[in-house]
Amino acid sequence: MKTLWQDINMHKHKTLDKDINCDILIIGGGITGINTLYELKNKDVILVEKNTIGGGITARSSAKITFLQENIYSKINNLDKAESYYECNKLAIKTLVNRINKEHINCDLEKVKSYLYTTKIENIEKIKKEQKILETFKESPQVSNILPNKMLVNYAFSVDNTYVFHPLKYLNELAYKLKDKIYEHTNIINIKNDDNLYYCYTSNNYVIKTKKVILAMFYPYFLIPFLMPFKGNLEKSYITIKKDKNKHFSAINIDDELLSIRYNKDTLITVTNSHNLCFNKNIHDYSWSNHDIITPDYLPYIGFIKNNLIIATGYNTWGMTGSVIASLIIKDIISNKENKYIALFDPKRSKSIIKYSYNIFSSMYSLIGSKLNKNKEYYNNNPIFIKDKAIYVDKSGVKHIVYNKCPHMKCTLLFNETEQTWDCPCHGSRFTIDGDTLVGPANYSIRVK
Ligand SMILES: Cc1cc2nc3c(=O)[nH]c(=O)nc-3n(C[C@H](O)[C@H](O)[C@H](O)COP(=O)(O)OP(=O)(O)OC[C@H]3O[C@@H](n4cnc5c(N)ncnc54)[C@H](O)[C@@H]3O)c2cc1C
Structure with missing residues (x-):
């Protein structure tokens, strides 16, 4: 099902069709990836997107650009950190509005x-x-x-x-200005590190050799080193x-x-x-x-998680400004420039073990629940589960058959009748009715070939 924002014709971008080298690879063409690409546009950088630009979480946002984010400054529970976060949001709003005006983006x-x-x-x-x-x-x-x-x-x-703005009109026009550096339908399925270089493998069997990788993919599909769950x-x-x-x-x-x-x-x-x-x-x-x-402390994760491997995510539902903050910080850390906010968003900062345990508990709860319930409480007898497959019969009688385990961590998927998607109750992966990936961390389709 399309969102309000997906009612426009997006520009199409090329797909990677050979091995390439670059200094910086950005993985993910949502608002984080495109804002970061814009900030780094004068470098040897490329961006790859596994589906189409803006088709992930960004297309489903309400797209307010605001520093008034519920009672976040109270929740951060440390006045200095709250003030720094406020300053970053103010800067992000100014940066975004100036960019929209400077680039004449009609959004x-x-x-x-x-x-x-x-x-x-x-x-x-x-x-x-x-x-x-x-x-x-x-x-x-x-x-x-x-x-x-x-x-x-x-x-x-x-x-x-x-x-407020239209997030996909913004991404569409900005991405078009950067089109030489963008590849769509280019899915990174493996990343290996050797000799200070990263080798990023695509699902269509090409390799991107790069010095630095920026994970702008919302929820990385691999566990190590970030331990996202x-x-x-x-x-x-x-x-x-x-x-x-x-x-x-x-x-x-x-x-x-x-x-x-x-x-x-x-x-x-x-x-x-x-x-x-x-x-x-x-x-x-x-x-x-x-x-x-x-995130446990209500601040995003932006920065290095390993040598030359950078992440930007965890916006606590405020990614329109959060992604701009990320792009400005990434620009500085890549150029070895000082930025007084780096420590605030450091993804390696630790938080109480109790908060982490809660995250483990909740995904275990839904993993076990998904095995026991298998959609029963949702949709009566539709879909039907047979061994490792699920069959959903739509209103016109057409059968849609998919593998019913999420490729990420094997939770049993639920069928979402309203949006006609297969949803993972553990870490939020989503698939179309016929099994193509919509939202990660799952990186493989559940199509039955
Ligand atoms: C209900 C709701 C309302 C919200 N409203 C607001 C709001 O009003 N204001 C606000 O500031 N924020 C809002 N947000 C938050 C905001 O939408 C997100 O924080 C933001 O869109 C995240 O952007 P992203 O670029 O990090 O992720 P995404 O938009 O998901 O982009 C990640 C991209 O990476 C791609 N990708 C993933 N894996 C790979 C791979 N292996 N290879 C290649 N590409 C890959 C995906 O296909 C995707 O396009 C809201 C969130 C929710 C839940």
């Missing part, structure tokens, strides 16, 4: 006020705490008890200089669109039941029902769903 960029609000009396103190923190950063939040769409709330404040859990939410001609603004609450609001032209976009992906909720009434990596 429905719109300046809107961002609101943080609560409809629960018991959360008023919590929201006031976030407001106070922002005031210490010299913001001037404006307090109200009503949102511009006339929704009454218990407490809200708004900030200026935040934006330990270092983040996945938060899933549901996006609904409907026609609405209200004055445009952007808002998000801090209550247990998430409600995030933005507009694009005459469409209202809401995000609701967020939950840990591993503890599935039976939700059907929505336009599309998405998930992102939540």
